[in-house]
Amino acid sequence: xxxxxxxxxxxxxxxxxxxxxxxxxxxxxxxxxxxxxxxxxxxxxxxxxxxxxxxxxxxxxxxxxxxxxxxxxxxxxxxxxxxxxxxxxxxxxxxxxxxxxxxxxxxxxxxxxxxxxxxxxxxxxxxxxxxxxxxxxxxxxxxxxxxxxxxxxxxxxxxxxxxxxxxxxxxxxxxxxxxxxxxxxxxxxxxxxxxxxxxxxxxxxxxxxxxxxxxxxxxxxxxxxxxxxxxxxxxxxxxxxxxxxxxxxxxxxxxxxxxxxxxxxxxxxxxxxxxxxxxxxxxxxxxxxxxxxxxxxxxxxxxxxxxxxxxxxxxxxxxxxxxxxxxxxxxxxxxxxxxxxxxxxxxxxxxxxxxxxxxxxxxxxxxxxxxxxxxxxxxxxxxxxxxxxxxxxxxxxxxxxxxxxxxxxxxxxxxxxxxxxxxxxxxxxxxxxxxxxxxxxxxxxxxxxxxxxxxxxxxxxxxxxxxxxxxxxxxxxxxxxxxxxxxxxxxxxxxxxxxxxxxxxxxxxxxxxxxxxxxxxxxxxxxxxxxxx
Amino acid sequence: xxxxxxxxxxxxxxxxxxxxxxxxxxxxxxxxxxxxxxxxxxxxxxxxxxxxxxxxxxxxxxxxxxxxxxxxxxxxxxxxxxxxxxxxxxxxxxxxxxxxxxxxxxxxxxxxxxxxxxxxxxxxxxxxxxxxxxxxxxxxxxxxxxxxxxxxxxxxxxxxxxxxxxxxxxxxxxxxxxxxxxxxxxxxxxxxxxxxxxxxxxxxxxxxxxxxxxxxxxxxxxxxxxxxxxxxxxxxxxxxxxxxxxxxxxxxxxxxxxxxxxxxxxxxxxxxxxxxxxxxxxxxxxxxxxxxxxxxxxxxxxxxxxxxxxxxxxxxxxxxxxxxxxxxxxxxxxxxxxxxxxxxxxxxxxxxxxxxx
Numbered sequence: 001x002x003x004x005x006x007x008x009x010x011x012x013x014x015x016x017x018x019x020x021x022x023x024x025x026x027x028x029x030x031x032x033x034x035x036x037x038x039x040x041x042x043x044x045x046x047x048x049x050x051x052x053x054x055x056x057x058x059x060x061x062x063x064x065x066x067x068x069x070x071x072x073x074x075x076x077x078x079x080x081x082x083x084x085x086x087x088x089x090x091x092x093x094x095x096x097x098x099x100x101x102x103x104x105x106x107x108x109x110x111x112x113x114x115x116x117x118x119x120x121x122x123x124x125x126x127x128x129x130x131x132x133x134x135x136x137x138x139x140x141x142x143x144x145x146x147x148x149x150x151x152x153x154x155x156x157x158x159x160x161x162x163x164x165x166x167x168x169x170x171x172x173x174x175x176x177x178x179x180x181x182x183x184x185x186x187x188x189x190x191x192x193x194x195x196x197x198x199x200x201x202x203x204x205x206x207x208x209x210x211x212x213x214x215x216x217x218x219x220x221x222x223x224x225x226x227x228x229x230x231x232x233x234x235x236x237x238x239x240x241x242x243x244x245x246x247x248x249x250x251x252x253x254x255x256x257x258x259x260x261x262x263x264x265x266x267x268x269x270x271x272x273x274x275x276x277x278x279x280x281x282x283x284x285x286x287x288x289x290x291x292x293x294x295x296x297x298x299x300x301x302x303x304x305x306x307x308x309x310x311x312x313x314x315x316x317x318x319x320x321x322x323x324x325x326x327x328x329x330x331x332x333x334x335x336x337x338x339x340x341x342x343x344x345x346x347x348x349x350x351x352x353x354x355x356x357x358x359x360x361x362x363x364x365x366x367x368x369x370x371x372x373x374x375x376x377x378x379x380x381x382x383x384x385x386x387x388x389x390x391x392x393x394x395x396x397x398x399x400x401x402x403x404x405x406x407x408x409x410x411x412x413x414x415x416x417x418x419x420x421x422x423x424x425x426x427x428x429x430x431x432x433x434x435x436x437x438x439x440x441x442x443x444x445x446x447x448x449x450x451x452x453x454x455x456x457x458x459x460x461x462x463x464x465x466x467x468x469x470x471x472x473x474x475x476x477x478x479x480x481x482x483x484x485x486x487x488x489x490x491x492x493x494x495x496x497x498x499x500x501x502x503x504x505x506x507x508x509x510x511x512x513x514x515x516x517x518x519x520x521x522x523x524x525x526x527x528x529x530x531x532x533x
Numbered sequence: 534x535x536x537x538x539x540x541x542x543x544x545x546x547x548x549x550x551x552x553x554x555x556x557x558x559x560x561x562x563x564x565x566x567x568x569x570x571x572x573x574x575x576x577x578x579x580x581x582x583x584x585x586x587x588x589x590x591x592x593x594x595x596x597x598x599x600x601x602x603x604x605x606x607x608x609x610x611x612x613x614x615x616x617x618x619x620x621x622x623x624x625x626x627x628x629x630x631x632x633x634x635x636x637x638x639x640x641x642x643x644x645x646x647x648x649x650x651x652x653x654x655x656x657x658x659x660x661x662x663x664x665x666x667x668x669x670x671x672x673x674x675x676x677x678x679x680x681x682x683x684x685x686x687x688x689x690x691x692x693x694x695x696x697x698x699x700x701x702x703x704x705x706x707x708x709x710x711x712x713x714x715x716x717x718x719x720x721x722x723x724x725x726x727x728x729x730x731x732x733x734x735x736x737x738x739x740x741x742x743x744x745x746x747x748x749x750x751x752x753x754x755x756x757x758x759x760x761x762x763x764x765x766x767x768x769x770x771x772x773x774x775x776x777x778x779x780x781x782x783x784x785x786x787x788x789x790x791x792x793x794x795x796x797x798x799x800x801x802x803x804x805x806x807x808x809x810x811x812x813x814x815x816x817x818x819x820x821x822x823x824x825x826x827x828x829x830x831x832x833x834x835x836x837x838x839x840x841x842x843x844x845x846x847x848x849x850x851x852x853x854x855x856x857x858x859x860x861x862x863x864x865x866x867x868x869x870x871x872x873x874x875x876x877x878x879x880x881x882x883x884x885x886x887x888x889x890x
Contacts, residue, residue, distance in 0.1 A: 022611075043886060114765070206706040206745050206889055220600075221709050222878065223607045223631060382611060389615040476608075491574070498760075 015383025023229025058132035066140035074148035095486035096198025239374030300505035308502035338406035338467035346414025354422035377472025410463030568819035569618030619820035630874030638809030662807035666842035670715035675757030678769035689799035700740035719802030801862035
């Protein structure tokens with residue numbers, strides 16, 4: 001427990017506090033009066049309002065489109081299901097720059113829809129909402145679908161035998177069991193869209209701005225650090241509230257359900273209703289998730305003889321000091337280090353949280369661990385720069401800074417994946433082994449390890465994919481001469497010319513393939529118990 | 534439990550260690566034979582010119598390009614106690630006061646300063662910054678559009694608000710883009726502190742479109758640039774630079790006889806870029822040598838075709854394409870840095886609520 005706490009104090013709380021203090025402390029005195037000044041500005045009020053309503057709208061739209069898919073993945077069995085589940089998850093770990101660009105290529109000027117029907121959405125809020133669905137579809141499918149698959153269908157059948165109508169049985173039996181999972185998924189989607197950065201930055205143009213984008217503008221462009229600090233605190237409060245509610249729904253779910261192996265709950269689609277549902281879900285996935293990715297791949301191939309890919313190995317482009325392909329290797333190394341850190345920190349935290357004697361304080365830490373997911377990556381990045389630059393912790397010149405920031409985002413995923421599994425390890429097994437004379441080391445090896453190994457691998461895989469795609473904090477601290485994949489993509493995109501654009505598409509495609517491969521491997525390792533986001 | 538912890542830590546540290554071996558930590562900036570330059574993404578120099586400097590002085594130059602100009606300045610200010618390099622290049626007259634007021638630089642008088650035009654020396658008394666280049670932010674027009682519609686291209690700021698130019702202009706967000714800010718400052722210099730909001734109300738009513746950055750405006754929306762044509766850009770007027778037309782000629786696949794775009798000469802605002810020796814630089818000696826290099830004839834003459842700006846050194850030759858297709862504006866709008874400092878943030882805020890909301 002001590003290690004994760006120290007880690008978060010040092011690499012999260014302190015840098016964030018440092019940057020907030022930089023903005024709000026004048027001659028040693030805190031200027032909390034600024035809070036009132038800032039929130040009464042009409043522009044800021046507009047930002048707060050837009051942030052909230054677009055998050056609500058995005059969440060509603062995501063639930064609407066993804067809940068049928070959650071059902072299909074949970075209850076129906078069809079060929080290619082595993083691959084499809086991985087495909088659905090790819091967008092979630094893609095860097096927003098890449099997804100934003102894919103959407104621009106789809107709905108923007110000169111995009112596919114523009115070419116076909118003259119439809120352009122790039123300056124409307126629809127582009128933002130659709131991109132949010134693209135990203136968060138998997139959150140609903142995995143969180144709700146994962147649980148749904150484990151609900152015993154016989155309970156519903158029993159209700160029917162007792163005379164309930166199909167709808168009635170579903171409403172009385174399945175729905176109540178699902179509500180906490182739906183709520184948890186909705187809250188996570190709300191959290192991710194509330195703090196949306198890259199999507200709004202790229203697709204929103206100058207008129208739409210979320211709190212997170214505004215923090216970035218105030219810090220990085222207008223250099224009004226005190227306004228940025230106030231906005232950071234506001235976002236902190238909002239995220240804290242969302243997470244508190246989330247933790248509460250998660251706890252409720254864990255205590256009440258009896259779960260079964262998902263293998264016994266699925267079957268081939270039957271009846272026209274189920275076939276239609278399956279078809280509808282497949283069409284939605286094809287249009288909303290696969291199409292943007294396909295446009296990306298198509299544009300990366302839009303030069304004779306894989307020209308854009310070959311250009312990646314050329315260092316004379318002038319954008320970087322190294323060949324862009326070098327970023328792939330840099331990214332893999334960073335992500336490996338970040339994964340190691342996230343697994344150690346998140347694993348230890350999950351182990352501490354899973355103990356039955358864990359007190360209130362420890363459980364409060366659970367929510368705290370999730371905070372990095374919702375706190376401005378910009379704030380964290382700048383905080384790193386100004387807080388970690390003096391001995392004994394002068395890390396600014398060090399490569400480890402990037403993996404540390406990525407691990408902050410990866411660790412919550414490790415905790416969320418490991419926690420349910422660790423909680424499910426039956427303490428009596430350990431006791432029995434000990435009684436039979438096993439040493440503690442042997443108990444761990446023979447009892448715990450086999451049970452948690454797969455979860456550990458899944459957690460590591462997720463942390464790896466998320467680290468690979470992390471953009472917001474990395475963009476501030478990555479050494480400019482040693483960019484990661486997402487940073488390289490963003491830099492190429494901001495340069496003129498077909499070649500740079502094509503190279504950005506090619507790098508994005510590589511990133512997507514690596515993420516998809518990692519996720520496909522994970523699908524083979526899926527744990528019996530559900531992990532959620 | 535304890536054993537599990539230990540093993541996990543051991544495994545984790547092992548992994549970290551392994552990957553540490555792989556990536557190494559690059560060059561160390563503190564060594565006295567290296568000069569580290571911090572700049573924005575537009576920094577560029579010919580390889581042989583830089584190698585010449587390295588050979589002559591024995592310094593190795595390490596370049597950190599850090600986002601666009603505004604971001605690079607802000608990040609440099611945030612990290613000034615322990616800077617990322619020795620020299621900063623790329624702070625312009627619109628942001629100069631922010632850098633100076635925050636103590637980003639320490640004084641150094643460049644050797645060739647006497648041969649630098651005095652109009653560019655905005656920190657004459659203290660020499661905390663050295664002028665390196667200048668450029669003019671001007672409205673560019675698409676020649677083909679105006680000849681096709683038998684319409685004279687606009688000449689002045691006032692023209693842009695005329696009904697015949699309705700829905701033709703695209704500009705950049707003054708809050709996030711330096712040409713956007715330059716254009717706003719140019720209009721303020723033209724119409725005065727009180728008059729510019731009215732002018733922008735007229736521009737808004739006349740259908741000006743605002744996008745976030747120059748890339749988007751020039752490469753997506755503007756019908757005159759080759760990328761913009763490909764992207765289906767439909768705005769024949771864009772806020773860009775006086776040096777954009779030569780770029781259209783030089784970068785064209787098949788060199789045209791004349792530039793496809795022109796500059797509305799009465800809409801220009803002069804931007805001057807500076808370099809400075811960073812406070813707390815680890816290699817001040819190397820930094821000084823590098824600043825001297827930036828105003829040397831060799832660098833000044835190499836610069837135009839790399840960064841599309843004009844040299845500040847008297848007698849430095851400018852490429853023929855520049856004089857032919859994109860001469861610097863004869864009477865650009867200018868504004869004293871103190872005046873910009875006093876008004877910039879307030880103006881940008883008013884502009885944002887006036888034009889964007």
